[in-house]
Amino acid sequence: MSRFFSKLRGNTATESTEGGSSSSKEVEASAAAATGESHDGAPVEEEVVLNESKRTIISHLLKQIKFGEPIKHLSLPCFVLQPRSMLESFTDTFNCLDELYRIQEIQDDEKRFIQFLKFSLTAWHTRPKGIKKPFNPVIGELYDCYWDPSIDEKEKMQGTTETGDDVSHFVSEQISHHPSCSAFCFYNKNRGVVVNGNVNPTYVKFYGNFAESSLRGLIVYHFLKINQVYEMTLPVIGVRGVVLGKLAPFVNGKAVIRSADGKYQAHLEYLTNGLLSSSKNHNGIKGHVTVNGKTLYKIKGHWDSQIFITPDSSSISSANLPNDHILMDCKKLKKYSHFNYPIERQPKNSSENIWRVVIDSINNNDDKTTAEEKARIEQKQRVEEAQRKEKGVSWVPERFVLKPYNSEYPETYIYKDLESIFPNYYSSKPTS
Template identity: 30%
Template sequence: MFRLLGNRLNFRRRSSLRSFDSDAATPVPVTTKPTTLNNSARQPSQTGRTEIRKLDEGELDYDALYEDHDEDDIELESHGSVIRHLLSQVKIGMDLTKVVLPTFILERRSLLEMYADYFAHPDMFIKIADLKEPRDRMIQVVKWYLSSYHAGRKSTVAKKPYNPILGEIFRCHWDVPNGNGDSKDDAVDDGPVPWCRRSQLTFVAEQVSHHPPISAFYAEHYNKRISFNAHIYTKSKFLGLSVCVYNIGQGVVNVIDYDEEYIVTFPNGYGRSILTVPWIELGGTVTINCPKTGYNCTVEFITKPFYGNKKNKISAEVFGPDEKKPFLTISGEWNGVMEYKWTEREMEEHIDVNNLSVIKKQVRPIREQDENESRRLWKEVTAGLRFNEIDKATNAKQALEQKQRDEAKDRKDRGQEWNTRLFTKLGEDSYVYKKPLWQRLHSQTSNT
């Protein structure tokens, strides 16, 4: 799935580029300039970019690779042969799952980690549980949701994260201001991130299916008694001069103390003008609704018209129970300023997402991670891309994918089904976290 953030691709020259995808490994050679790696401690460069160097014991500081948010730009004119090769494989309407993608469009992180960006404003998320009135909670859900898409690195580069390996897991947490309140701050040993505490927002994601590609993720804040469970099936299609990524699935915000669920859907992503200067936009209609209270919202992510320069526009309406007229309308840009207007009284509120503080997620060091955790799995690919050692990145990526194919063949030969670790399948393509907060709290109450 193409990264949803960033509006243009300005491609810079690289060294010895190749292309590959999750199921195919046809290399496409391109010429670039090699880089070298320094062998001392990490420190910022004079240009502001983090220089990743080796630790005292000689091992590369892989954690620093993921904290380095600078992405090289790309000059498309230097990659014309690669783009032509890509287009030669596709036709309009074709599913792009099996298509070989050029290496230079890869972002240095897994799709599972990208989903964590929905919680880059964790304070906005947990505030939902603090509000006493159902209307106020609905408005806060909408504010959190609409503010989540701009988050992450403020880069002009739009790239494709790694396709997660089946069984891959990503964990992280956020230290939330005022996340404790008057409650205890004990460790949550049975939570999704067992080394975290009650005052922290925790997140876990798992790649639960490879064909079709489905990711499931879950977040919770113990003290605020709020959680979020989602599954997304990504399906991409070639549309001529554009690529569309359909995000099929839904998420559910569970406000436990009020026994409320807010069900949200997700917009599609579009890579436009792929032959000239590509840029990314969101499009489609999404819904947010609370079955218990009857409050609901419709959001339109408006794609850029053929004529005109308006991009990244949204239009939303929020309705009360059994009401046909919205009590709140929202307009503006999902990556800029949004204007909230109450129709029943003369009141307006402007939210500029670029002025909202992004709270950095915390990820445990790679040395302490399990073998199937995202940053540990992809560390050699990430290092190769960061230092323009594309052959090394290609070999590391192909090794991961070949291992996945070998394991799938072995299961097929043995007649074994794949078993998810953290999520349970419900229905055809729906997944829920096995030990959600509401269930654990209920068990604690029953035991006492």
């Protein structure tokens, strides 16, 4: 087992590439700061100091919302918006593909689960830097992309599309708006890996000095070649320092990662710091791994720098292992960028077609056009929804079908084309 943890460290790539870009100098400074560490070893938190004019805008927005109430129909300024849809933000989960594909190369069940745990923790540090929120997708919105290691950035700029045998695909659709439900599917046919995700973000709620949203739902990973299934839930995301202190994003709350049979489980708690609490909790994480209900390992660290896994002192099976193995080191993770399809190949209801004017306006710091176009899109959605309700017509998703996962997650959707891509494993017949 000790050799396995050494291999975890040795197999990681030698370079990490940060994703995303931002237009404000404050965000650029925060992104640079996020790569360092403080004197006590805790990572330097990604923070933004707003100038007086932006603080005034935030203060004006706060007057329109109530403590603990969901934030609805609020026009946000450019400096707090990402130029992408929430559907695209789910691709952050798959940026470290080497760690994902290494999972089914491992024969031992326990070692394989530890590798899956490592992969699942790579998603958070690859998100775009800055205190910015992606758009809420409109019902029926589609977003597709792909990863192709055989294409470099120069070839992509020249218009080259997917050509290799090792292409990974991502398809997604906004299933409903009230309540919000996004469904996505990641798959690689050659490797036999399929991921079905259903995420139900709650409305952002304001609690004085912070605002947060829970990411309810389930993501299920199928490794078809080894007949292995893993499941994971998601924590709470938000921003603090809304009124006092510096604006900074956070990930908070609990999440569970488990094998489908329940034998292996990781119970994680994402940590953040309050206004007066220690900086050691900046982007912190702790938890434990159980096998058949018995604690085998403890986990601690920071998801934006290093995470350690340590054998539990009460575990006989791991008592001979040395302490504090590095489970994940962000500096040694290789990130693969996803590629969007050319706009002429995208459907009219693709994210880029729907939000093109808004994206351009955000990139140009044009708050007026951003607000007007965003309001037009959202109002069009409300009108169409009212018309369907009046006619008694239910919205039918274009790409995904209802397939209840289990009694705990009865309203889950899967990508209906999986039946033709993996005919021996999937049936796309919907459940009434």
